[in-house]
Amino acid sequence: MKNILKIFISDVKRIRKNVIAMIVVIGVLVVPCLYAWFNIAASWDPYNNTGNLKVAVASVDEGYTGSLIPLEINVGEQVISALRENTQMDWVFTSKEKAMEGVKSGQYYAAIVVPEKFSTQMMSLFSDQIQKPEIIYYSNAKENAIAPKVTDKGATAIQKQVNQVFIQTISDTAMTVFQSVSNMAEANGADRLVDNLIHNLEDASDDMDMTASTLETFSGITSSAQSLLNTSSDFLKELKTESADGKQILENSKKTFTDMKTTISSATESVGKALKAGKKVYSEIKLLLDQTVEDGINGSEDTVDTLVKAAKTVDKNIKSFTTLRDNLIKLSEKHPETDSSLGPMIEKINRSIEKQEELRDDLTDTAASMKKSTTGLISDKKALDALVKENQKRLQQISKEYENDVKGTLQKLADSVKDTSADLTGLTKQINASAKGVYTLTDTAGSDLSEIQTCLDDSGKLLRKSANKIKKITDKLTKAKDNGDYADLEHMIYDDKSGVSAFLSAPVELNTKKIYPIDNYGSSMAPFYSTLSIWIGGIVLVAMLKVTVSEESIKKMGLKKVRIHEIYLGRWIIFLILGLLQSTLIALGDLYYLGIQCAHTFLFLFGCWFSSIVYVTISYTLTVSFGDIGKAGSVVLLVMQVAGTGGTFPIECAPKFFRAVYPLLPFTHSMAALRESVGGCYGNDYWIDLAKLGIFLVIALFMGLVLRKPIIRMNEAFTEQLEETKII
Structure with a gap:
């Protein structure tokens, strides 16, 4: 803290001792004020000077x-x-x-x-x-x-x-x-003319009364129609619910038909595969029997095992055919229209299963007898061959009937189910559209009828009122005629x-009542131009004054082991004081030189002071951290804020980009706080705006005190590269 104060005091002494430095400081303080004052004065009341x-x-x-x-x-x-x-x-x-x-x-x-x-x-x-x-x-x-x-x-x-x-x-x-x-x-003919006038006025009054009655009748009819339409709307709401239920049923039906098509297609494919597999099995069994007899005659020990294996193969085939038969029975029960094609086929599969069971049993018996003797093997082999051939023949016949009759029927059924599913999809869409259209129609018609009824009621009242006025005029005319006084x-x-x-x-006059009235355009623009001038003041400070303390100055002050943050804060104080002087001159000039309207003078001053602290810190930190690039960054921020903070036109009139960055710019919150002080405060909006502005101060100090070390190294390398050009 001691080093920080020494740096600040040294800066003040050097400025006091140098006349040129004093002149520069005075210029730095005055220039931003002129910017604000000239602009506010120039736009003081342009709309009253349109003459x-x-x-x-x-x-x-x-x-x-x-x-x-x-x-x-x-x-x-x-x-x-x-x-x-x-x-x-x-x-x-x-x-x-x-x-x-x-x-x-x-x-x-x-x-x-x-x-x-x-x-x-x-x-x-x-x-x-x-x-x-x-x-x-x-x-x-x-x-x-x-x-x-x-x-x-x-x-x-x-x-x-x-x-x-x-x-x-x-x-x-x-x-x-x-x-x-x-x-x-x-x-000439006063009585006759007045009589005609009274008669015409009475007719007009009667016509108006009659028209008003007609309009009231129509209003009653419209009210009844409105009630009827409301009832219809309730009914349609119920219908819409039922329609939704119906839609769900249709969707479920559609899914059922889709599943049905899949089942039929799967069944068709399964039957074909099962029949092909059966043919292949019996071809393998025939070869196996031939090999078995040859091995049995030659006294092979594997003969019995081979016959047992053949019996198991036949048993496996029996199970496949049993599953196939059961699936066809289920398909026939679900779709009775296929019974004429599937019924005979199921019967033949049953007989095939019986013959296969007979073959399986014979294979098992033959294997058992061979364990005892090979006698009669050849005769058993002939009997087995006959059974195999018979089963092959039955499978061939079943396969042929399936290809010629059953497969086509199942395919047609699958196509029919597909068409039915498509029809259900279309029907579901039509029901949705119809229900939605009718429901929308009732809502629109109900709104229109309500407007019509209001119009009829208003017209009827207006006609009644006009008829009454005409009657009053007629009464006055009658009285004037009876008295003979046409004056x-x-x-x-x-x-x-x-x-x-x-x-x-001009029957209607506009009565304007202003909330937070402001006397002139210049007072309305004072928050914008004052905020702008305070930021310009910060830019002028970093442009005219050095933001760093040289090593020579540190030695002259006799400082040892000076830390970076101490140098930052020591020089920051002089910038801060000059910024506060700038904002004080700007605010006092607005208030007492230009005479702007201000509901809360101290709040206006405090808002300018706090804005100066934030703006000077931002410009100072950017310049300390990035050098000349930081100064350019301050100017870029200035330009962006002039366009994107709604200073002259409502921000809602700006392009989308500026509306997006609007709350992220310091100007936004400074101007909002100053407007509160000029026009009048609403709740705690003034302090809320300053609190939001304080966030930018915290960010600037964090960058200058914490992030400065890594930024310094990067900036030094960047500066060396620029100096090598001998131009920049």
Whole structure:
């Protein structure tokens, strides 16, 4: 700790003694502040200065003259008159040709042209061929990136204003017509005109009541249909469950048919193999008998063993045929349609088994008798040969019948089972699709019916309300007629003509209530530019000041056995203090020189201080560890954070890569904390953001204190290679 303090004190003394060093330090402290202050001041309130944007306006509207009612209207002229009083932008009123040429040359940021038939198309609302009028908007996107967005908002405002002017003009004209009717009523036939008006209004009110009743009836029907559809939906849900069960049954059936096909195919193959094996066995037995008799006549001692072996072979063949017969019986029981082919074959296999059993017994008896004497061997051999030939003949006949009759039947059955399995697969898919489609239909129809019922109810209420208003007007007219005072009628229609027209042109107003209100754009941008300036301050420090202590300086300080971490921390302290001074100047300038809005002044200062500690440590550690490459790394991090931390636009508007790295960048958490202090805190978000920022401080210190030794060796080798180039 003593060595760390000595290094720090030595740094302070050397700076105090050198005037040039003091000037450099002052410059290092001031430069980052200027970056923040200039940018915040330049963007202080741009959207309230749009009155300096030149936008050309031209109208070639020919106007409209009514044929039925003496109405003359020129919406283009009214737009021009309204814009002359509008200070939202610097409107320049000129001709169409000059407006378009000015946009092309860059004299105007945009131009708005009202075409010739604009008023006529506006009034087509009252004809059977409605034409939607258009205002032509020209924009010069080359001149400035933001200006087209601002002028586009101005064009939208004009569109809204035109709509209001049109509705207000039509309403005002209608009121004027009513006034004319009132004046004419006083002069000629007042009672008759008022009677007609009352009669027409009563008819209109009755029609509205009737229509409302009809809509209410339809609403009731829709409600009933909704209930019916809900019941149907429940039924379909049950049907869907049953369909799922049915699907499982079909799947099981499909598996059964697949297993059945496998069984039939296996049985077909087994029968063929068994018959071929039987033929081979009896050929071997015949040769064995011939050899046995020859050996018996010659007095061979192996004759008895040979006969016993032959008897065992026949017995093994009997077991194979017995298994084959049992399998064919099972197959016949499962598939009665094969009984006509398999039945005779099973009978013949049974007789073959009986003859083979007889042959086995004779072989056994012959072997027993040979133990006593060889007399009669030849006659026994003839009897055995006869049995062997008979069994061979039976096997040949069974094999022939199998190939000609049974095998084809079994193959057809297997193919039929395969087709049935395929049909079941298709049926399962159709059931799935049908159940899903019907269920989706009920859900969609239920939602649509609910919306229709709501619409019908709202329409019915609106008609009832309108009918009641008309009835009130009718009552007033009746009262005015009975009293003979038509001044009331004129008062109803004319006195508040402008108010009625204004209401009809803009019946709805937007009431905006801001949460965490901020007075101006500069205050909103202060967290971003302040954070950016603090990081730039760290880069300026590592660029202007040395991050290592030379051996000569260590000797002058009289230090012995100085460790690497002591050098790191000793020089780090001076960087830390200068960084805190930078952030203090930046924050105080924002607050008291520029006068940004700030709900929590101390929290703003503390956020800048803590951000400076983290940023300076990151830049210092990178430079200590990697030299000039570390400085470049600090610049790369700066560029990445400017683009990827949502400083100017919401991060949701950025590309996917920047949205992914957004939470991994220090700027993100510094700006979030400073925004809390500027606009107002929500819960513990301020301290949570600073805690997240502290993670980067821990990582930087770990790299500088623990990982520095292996990094130093690698960096020294890298530096030597660069110095050899004599360029870098």
